[in-house]
Amino acid sequence: MSAGEHAVFQGRTEKKSGSITPVQAAQLHATLGDADRPAPGPGEDMPPLWHWCAFNPTTPLAGLARDGHPVPGGFLPPVRLARRMWASGSLRFLAPLRVGEALRQQSRLARVEEKEGRTGPMVLITVEHEVSGARGVAIEEVQNIVYLDIPESFAPPPKKPMPGNPSLSETRMLSEALLFRYSALTFNAHRIHYDLPYAREVEHYPGLVVHGPLQATWLMEMACRARGRCPSAFEFRAVHPMLLTGGRAAQVMAEEAEAGALRLITGQDGHQCTQATARWEETA
16 A cells, blocks of 8 residues: 555545344353353343443445455455564553443554565554444543464574463463354354464464454453453454464463553463453542
8 A cells, every 4th residue: 555545545434334233242242251150131231341341333234355354445355465463552441331332333444554564565554433322422442453464384483481470360262163153253254263274374373263352351341350340441462373283272361460450361382373462440
């Protein structure tokens, strides 16, 4: 894309309506929630980040590209690089959302930038979302999406070690069923999450790739449990692919950070995969 093409797409907006129905809430809880607790019912507050399943794409099968994503174009620009990743995000939580309520999402394409990265050309796209429920604006969110060329072989970034003395630590088991369910809940047809021959032979990953938003949801759940309430701000970024190979598990850890914040990390085999920071506003 040229600089002129970038300018055409920046500032583009999109509006969507959605909800998390009681059936969706039960499915989300069965996949992500505590088995010892019931799923939230109609009118009850839903856990944070469940809104990622409220505005699922409805692109027809004929409109999907080889990788399972919608064919480039439309709201997002037609980037010509073949690998797409949700690289990072940040959210501010202003009010809880409830199961069954009508939700609205207004999105703005804030930036399209072509850069030269460690492995070659890349395009960074920043999208701003505002999610509203019956009580007004509930979430302000920024998503950063990165497009890259597919390398000829697996070429991950350098590994960063996991914390040596975390304040919280747990193990999450990985399985094909987990990845299938999360793909289904988000209506995400990206084949790296469920099609092992494609993941290995086309995108050259050693195994299926664990969704970044799924890992962020684990970290958010740990943050809420650690403080007993939802953070007012949450930011995360991917630092290394997490893979489903040979029955490998995921580690989820937390450690205290500055000014009462919590630093959270998912990892595998001793190295980090997704980093996050959760912050809480002082209460009176």
